[in-house]
Amino acid sequence: MKINDATILIVDDNDGTRRLLRMLLRDLGVREVIACACVEDGLKALHGNTVDLIFTDWEMIGETGMELADSVRRADHERISRIPIIMMTAYGEEWRVKAARDAGITDFMLKPFSPVQIEAKLRTALLNVREFVNTDSYRGPDRRRGQRAYDGPDRRAANGDDTTTTQQQLADASGTLDRLRSDFERFLCEAGTMIAAELRSASSHPSEARACFERIFQLAHNLKGQGSTFGYPLVTEIADELCRFLRARTAPGERDLALVAGYASALDTVSRNRITGDGGQIGQRIIDRLRGFAAA
Known part of the structure; x- marks a missing residue:
């Protein structure tokens, strides 16, 4: 699907990070961004909207991003259970990467992140469809990152990508990042x-x-x-x-x-x-x- 047709959900209990990511995604052309401060509100948003991608923080007061991922992957509604999830964190230890992968996370985004990095994560998650694995021990995208054919309906693959993030959009996002850093x-x-x-x-x-x-x-x-x-x-x-x-x-x-x-x-x-x-x-x-x- 086109990036500018996507609906993105942010779940992060930090006001500043939600604001930053929401503004950067809009600068990059994302059509709709929904921002929630806790897992409970994020899950409600998933059932009330057609969400194409989730950004969530690992560590939050109360339920964590890992608990959100578990709820998403175990959802009865197939549309929700297959949504790509990008886990944000300031900590990149190997055990975290492995734990996130085993929890069905689609991708990992280390802070600090840049507009170029966010745009790359969007493209990878929305346009490069990975086979969804559903077993007793694991639910999530194939942990082997090879591209595989998938016959079921998937909004990410429905239209292809005939748009390119422009240099002006990246420049706008970089300007937003600089202002918010100040x-x-x-x-x-x-x-x-x-x-x-x-x-x-x-x-x-x-x-x-x-x-x-x-x-x-x-x-x-x-x-x-x-x-x-x-x-x-x-x-x-x-x-x-x-x-x-x-x-x-x-x-x-x-x-x-x-x-x-x-x-x-x-x-x-x-x-x-x-x-x-x-x-x-x-x-x-x-x-x-x-x-x-x-x-x-």
Whole structure:
């Protein structure tokens, strides 16, 4: 099918990532994009719309992208069970790739992603039809990536592809990515101040500390999702460590407030110095120090 005829579903609990991917897909000519913040809403969208492709994040609060994939592949409705699924993640360990493949994922997209990469994933998933395997132990596209004939109805193969993504569309998408990266950098710059304000509130009003920590957790979760997307994987690691720390603190005390301030300081360091990538030795020292906080 033509890319500009496709309906794409995004399932990601990060507002910034949903916004980015939705805008990039539209810049690339996708006709309709549906964005959902959780697996439950994503499954409802699948039953209410004719979706051609799913982009989902691996790690989400609540049900994960892997659980979404399992629900899709086990769906009674054949149209839904065969929908291509592209799994997005900041982590490319071999075990993740294998687990995603075994769960029936069509393709894997590592962050940060570019318009060219997204366009290539769209073409591969929508135009290169792989035989669908349905056995007791596995449901999904043939894990051997060879092209095979398929006699059943499939919207992806119905019309062929007589359109080409133009250089202007790719340029528009690249411009969108640059603008949203600037928005993220401003958000990162403000994050330390926002955390500091929550910590002052928690210190002044101990009864509200739990609520303050929950807001800091949500902020950290958003940073975690967007950091790698915009080329700041060290931010993702710091925010991930902060989320882990906060999950383990059910009754925050003064010492916990001081330790959270250390995470905020680490984010400030990355922001002030524009540390992209993993930060090398400096980045590793920061992560080692923060992991020491969690173990304390």
